[in-house]
Amino acid sequence: MATSCKTGSRVAVRPLSEEALEMIARRFALLGEPMRLRLLHALFDGEKSVTALVEASGGTQANVSRHLQAMAEAGLLGRRKQGLQVFYSIADPTLFQLCELVCGSLEEKLARDAKAFARAG
């Protein structure tokens, strides 16, 4: 979406098929759960086993396993099996940028809100 040909400051937006829309939505939805973000956050400094992720996230083994599987199926995570253990890792580098964008935007918004609050009070 916002699939674009930037021409100056105006952006030409092309139409999006229903399937494309659902794929995009599904990807955003995957990032829309705190537990999954916690797992991604733990993976940001490198590949980890399921057990390590269970400890890092504080979740149950079953739940963590499910979330990891969902993200792996969507292509967000990579899976590497070694003996008894399974190691997951960030497979989509845009995850870093996505999270930084949202984080930055939220920080700005919070700063603005705080300022407005101070001005009003």
Place this chain on the structure above:
Amino acid sequence: MATSCKTGSRVAVRPLSEEALEMIARRFALLGEPMRLRLLHALFDGEKSVTALVEASGGTQANVSRHLQAMAEAGLLGRRKQGLQVFYSIADPTLFQLCELVCGSLEEKLARDAKAFARAG
């Protein structure tokens, strides 16, 4: 998240509070519904009234109004009232980048999958 100090290719990830995590998740979750993406997509070429958005999205008035309100409360959309009509517009410029990132990532993945399929078949 991925809140970072890039030092070479390694990224130092700092811890995230539970509140921050939920705020980030909420923002992603807002983008995780096709109907809301459809509305955003319609708004990408400029401010529109609710009625216009209802037509553009094919949704019901009640539903569209709810979604617009949710995104406005989150700071994604701006609201301008003029007479009987209410005009909504993109308030967070990072939305363009977010959608472009996801779109690009999905296109790449689809291309890879197609290639793998051809190779396998």
Place this chain on the structure above:
DNA sequence: GAACTATATGAGCGAAAGGTAATATAGTGC
């Protein structure tokens, strides 16, 4: 103020999704 238009809201329904407990599967070492 009455009729009309544009938007918002309340109540209720049904589907989707996260969480958990218990169990299954796969791999290791003895």
Place this chain on the structure above:
DNA sequence: GCACTATATTACCTTTCGCTCATATAGTTC
């Protein structure tokens, strides 16, 4: 083969959430 560990899966419960119908609110025009 048996005990053990790491991960995945099944069944179930509960909550969340999107959707719709009906109605309320706000603003305009006459």
